[in-house]
Amino acid sequence: MNTELNTNPDLKKEIRRDAGINAILLIGFWIIYFSASLILPNAIGLFVRDKYSDLFENIFVLAFYIILYPVGFSLLFILFRKISKKYKDQRLMECFKKPQTPPGWTVKWIFLSIGATYAAAYISSILFAILELITGVKLQEAEFSYDNSALGTFTTIISVPIFAPIFEELFFRGTIYRNVRNYGTWSMIIICGITFGLWHANYSQFLFASVMGIFSCFLYEKTKSVIPSMIVHFIINSIGAATMLLIGQLGIDSKNEITANPEMLMSNPLVMIIMMLIGFFMIAFLITWLILMIAEIIEHKESFILEPKNKEISGGKKLITYLSSPLMAATMIAMLALTVYRALGGKF
Numbered sequence: 001m002n003t004e005l006n007t008n009p010d011l012k013k014e015i016r017r018d019a020g021i022n023a024i025l026l027i028g029f030w031i032i033y034f035s036a037s038l039i040l041p042n043a044i045g046l047f048v049r050d051k052y053s054d055l056f057e058n059i060f061v062l063a064f065y066i067i068l069y070p071v072g073f074s075l076l077f078i079l080f081r082k083i084s085k086k087y088k089d090q091r092l093m094e095c096f097k098k099p100q101t102p103p104g105w106t107v108k109w110i111f112l113s114i115g116a117t118y119a120a121a122y123i124s125s126i127l128f129a130i131l132e133l134i135t136g137v138k139l140q141e142a143e144f145s146y147d148n149s150a151l152g153t154f155t156t157i158i159s160v161p162i163f164a165p166i167f168e169e170l171f172f173r174g175t176i177y178r179n180v181r182n183y184g185t186w187s188m189i190i191i192c193g194i195t196f197g198l199w200h201a202n203y204s205q206f207l208f209a210s211v212m213g214i215f216s217c218f219l220y221e222k223t224k225s226v227i228p229s230m231i232v233h234f235i236i237n238s239i240g241a242a243t244m245l246l247i248g249q250l251g252i253d254s255k256n257e258i259t260a261n262p263e264m265l266m267s268n269p270l271v272m273i274i275m276m277l278i279g280f281f282m283i284a285f286l287i288t289w290l291i292l293m294i295a296e297i298i299e300h301k302e303s304f305i306l307e308p309k310n311k312e313i314s315g316g317k318k319l320i321t322y323l324s325s326p327l328m329a330a331t332m333i334a335m336l337a338l339t340v341y342r343a344l345g346g347k348f
Contacts, residue, residue, distance in 0.1 A: 008310070011183070011313065012321045014087075015321045015322055016325040018087075020328060021080070023328040024083065025079065025176060028079055029171075032072040036067045036068060036072075037064070044056060044059050054152075065163060077170070080175055080179075088179075092170060095173070095225065097224060100224045100225070101223045105303070108296075110219070110235075112289065113218075113219060115286060115290075116212075117236055118285070119286055119289065120208040120212075121207070141202060142200075142201070153245060156241050156245060160238075161241050165233035165234040169226050172199075180322065181217075183318055183322075185307065187322075189221065191322055192214075193213030193217055196209055196212070196213030199335060202342060203342070212233075215229075218306075222306075243278075
């Protein structure tokens with residue numbers, strides 16, 4: 001008889017309860033997301049008549065991100081406080097404490113986390129390219145609206161490198177992960193990281209966002225602070241925003257236009273030089289990351305050791321228990337379905 005299955009039923013009940021709370025927060029986000037997508041165009045249309053104009057699009061995107069991040073996530077933090085205060089006293093400002101790890105260790109792992117994210121991005125590109133080749137299906141990436149107007153530039157700067165690192169880290173690491181971290185470190189780190197990947201609902205972002213989420217949860221677990229993961233998020237998003245703005249300034253509609261039309265590189269030497277320099281830099285960066293990561297695994301195995309919690313139940317059982325929450329299981333399946341739907345060309 002497997003006694004582990006019958007061990008500590010109260011603990012399993014608590015895991016399912018907090019998984020359900022996390023699911024409610026994720027569902028709350030999507031309600032805000034879809035509500036803003038449906039209501040904002042009509043609201044903006046009262047002031048901007050031409051809904052196909054660049055001005056309309058820019059105002060919509062700016063208003064959308066304001067509602068989604070400062071307003072939407074703040075409402076979700078309040079919601080979490082209301083539904084969880086009966087079980088735990090978890091204050092959001094506690095996330096901003098000084099990292100408990102030495103500065104050298106923290107800086108090293110910020111670099112390793114960024115490197116792992118970019119490595120995952122390249123692996124993801126290769127895997128999905130192979131999948132497209134095998135299946136003959138052209139997958140569709142989610143489009144990010146931006147242009148080189150003053151309002152478009154402002155929207156990109158405020159949403160990608162500012163709003164996203166602050167509010168997403170407070171939501172996923174400071175709230176969702178922190179809500180379940182005491183049940184088991186690696187098991188909860190992995191599932192919360194995968195949740196972060198699925199939450200993007202964009203196949204091209206799934207793998208690298210999941211890896212970024214896992215490393216960010218790991219950083220929080222080691223440092224007991226959300227600041228290091230915010231720095232990781234800020235650097236990655238800032239590079240992405242800078243690339244978007246550069247492409248916009250060069251008069252190119254999107255980065256997909258470059259990869260889809262190699263002739264454009266040949267006809268625009270500046271774009272070709274910039275892309276080559278970025279490529280060389282990323283190769284050097286990833287080689288450096290790989291060397292340091294291997295050295296860390298060989299020479300500093302203690303870095304990967306996390307405080308064991310609730311050892312009477314294995315990490316696998318905790319993971320299964322977490323996903324056995326009907327609300328969480330349904331939420332994960334729904335986010336996966338939305339990701340696939342968008343990858344196949346669905347619009348929403």
